Amino acid sequence: MKHKRFLALCLGVLFVSPAKSQTPVDMDSRRTEDVCEAALRYFFAHHAAAHAKAICISTTAPLPLSFIDRFADHIPPVVWSVECTSDLWTGIKYMKTKEPAVLIKITSIRWVSGKEAEVKGSSPVGDFVRPPITISVIERNGRWLVKRDKDGGVS
Secondary structure: OHHHHHHHHHHHHHHHHHHHHHHHHHHHHHHHHHHHHHHHHHHHHHHOOOOOOOEEEEEOOOOOHHHHHHHOOOOOOEEEHHHEEEEOOOEEEEOOOOEEOEEEEEEEEEEEEOOEEEEEEEOEEOOEEOOOEEEEEEEEOOEEEEEEEOOOOOO
16 A cells, blocks of 8 residues: 555656756756856947957856847857867958957856856957856846946946
8 A cells, every 4th residue: 555655656656756946947048058157248338359350258057059149149159169260370250251350258147046147258369268257147127138247337
């Protein structure tokens, strides 16, 4: 009798738990995508090289390939980092056009709360890599916005 109850409990967990756990996971991935978009747009505006003909992005957060579509209208074009090359002598180039590009990376996201995250990013400049830039991203009225950067700047 105990085995039947245990088996029923195990089967219940298998069939009920996944349905309940998908919603928070979906919300978390959507929230992560929104935070990455807000942070990348901030980095584009404040830390991208003016001469770049493309912006190559990379992130440690798992993002779908379609994430890049969020920047479809951006000038210069935004592409995944695998579409760019880096050479010590010529710098970063967008492979499709062979023109200069800039690489912007999100190296970490630390959740402060459900409505605030600290995002670290970096961008190589010339032969050097800039120190990581830390920004605070918050949710206000359903939109994610950069609240401040490490140097105290507010946008």
